């Protein structure tokens with residue numbers, strides 16, 4: 001048993017998804033490097049008890065279950081939303097289900113957002129490289145995307161937007177530029193936006209600019225090796241009140257929920273900053289109970 005952490009940690013970015021639905025080439029990319037644990041990971045996607053046991057062992061209080069719709073690139077259909085909602089029912093206080101609406105496939109964007117809220121979904125994820133449009137594509141004619149953002153803003157549903165590259169076959173990394181969040185933050189000023197991955201590996205300047213410019217944009221540090229976080233964001237302390245803890249586990253390269261936290265704790269940050277990142281900022285976004 002590992003020692004308890006000094007913080008009630010919420011990891012806002014964990015990939016608990018219906019992996020069995022992934023297209024074969026995507027599944028192949030996901031499998032690489034974790035062939036030995038593949039069956040275990042699939043079993044975890046089927047059974048929340050497996051994940052909860054890992055969370056207990058790692059001393060992690062809550063996790064956000066990243067789900068989004070990407071039928072053409074990844075293989076995830078609307079059923080991913082029911083999957084997330086059902087999975088989280090095993091322990092609703094600790095499992096935060098995320099879901100999605102795909103603006104290129106939906107026929108009723110606002111109604112679909114309402115259905116997510118009814119399901120108990122806590123955040124809507126937009127993944128531009130896996131959905132094949134930039135995050136501000138409504139400025140260029142993708143009207144359902146504006147309808148989704150607008151409805152999320154009205155319903156108080158936070159939106160997470162992937163930034164940075166993606167290694168999966170078919171993903172379009174050019175849509176990962178965080179600068180495109182500028183439009184979204186301006187046009188939907190009451191929408192709470194979570195910028196995932198901070199534009200890693202090469203758009204950190206853009207990401208930092210957006211984070212400082214817009215009060216409604218938060219950073220989720222998942223996917224950035226924690227030990228190198230201050231190399232990517234040397235002025236992280238300045239924005240500590242907007243930083244959310246996340247790992248991207250069990251995506252390629254991310255081995256362990258707990259190890260990432262421990263590496264983060266070795267960084268020269270003040271205790272108040274650590275607590276903000278690991279515990280309190282996410283409590284504001286996702287109040288407990």
Ligand SMILES: [Zn+2]
Pocket residue numbers: 013015066222248251
């Ligand atoms: Zn991710």
